[in-house]
Amino acid sequence: MPKNILKEEVNIGDVQYEWTVKEYIQHERHQNWYWIMGAVAILLVIYSVVTANYLFALITVLFGIILFMQDMVSPMDVYFAITNTGIVIGKKYYRYSEINNFWIIYNPPFTKNLYFGQNNVLKHRMQIPLYDYDPRPIRDYLTQYLEEDLDQEEEPLSDRLSRVFKI
Numbered sequence: 527m528p529k530n531i532l533k534e535e536v537n538i539g540d541v542q543y544e545w546t547v548k549e550y551i552q553h554e555r556h557q558n559w560y561w562i563m564g565a566v567a568i569l570l571v572i573y574s575v576v577t578a579n580y581l582f583a584l585i586t587v588l589f590g591i592i593l594f595m596q597d598m599v600s601p602m603d604v605y606f607a608i609t610n611t612g613i614v615i616g617k618k619y620y621r622y623s624e625i626n627n628f629w630i631i632y633n634p635p636f637t638k639n640l641y642f643g644q645n646n647v648l649k650h651r652m653q654i655p656l657y658d659y660d661p662r663p664i665r666d667y668l669t670q671y672l673e674e675d676l677d678q679e680e681e682p683l684s685d686r687l688s689r690v691f692k693i
Contacts, residue, residue, distance in 0.1 A: 571586050640661070640664065641682075
């Protein structure tokens with residue numbers, strides 16, 4: 527279970543790498559994107575009403591509202607650090623024993639991400655943008671404590687779809 531470093535006194539160890547990441551990726555959306563997504567949402571709501579699937583209509587409307595509201599707010603800066611005992615993401619500290627593995631997807635300019643895998647079903651991976659950092663020394667450091675998942679050669683489908691559709 528990750529520890530809240532603001533509420534508990536936690537020894538996070540010596541910081542080896544640290545940088546600030548955005549809470550989420552805020553895509554630049556043009557006016558056409560809103561028209562297309564609005565049309566898709568209206569078509570999905572009409573389809574769900576015609577097929578008497580009112581729950582799907584409600585979910586579609588709520589999804590649209592959430593996307594619109596998220597677009598109005600700028601993402602917060604979140605502190606990230608790799609230490610000799612674990613990693614810190616924002617206010618949470620994860621010991622290396624709580625993390626299964628890590629992998630790096632480095633395909634500039636589209637993808638430059640560091641991923642951490644967890645046992646938790648609800649939070650099965652954490653994604654950290656590398657920005658302009660060189661992934662090689664970070665990889666070399668993390669392999670001392672974690673197993674690298676070499677099977678992961680591509681960006682996860684959910685991340686790719688969210689980037690393509692700007693969600």
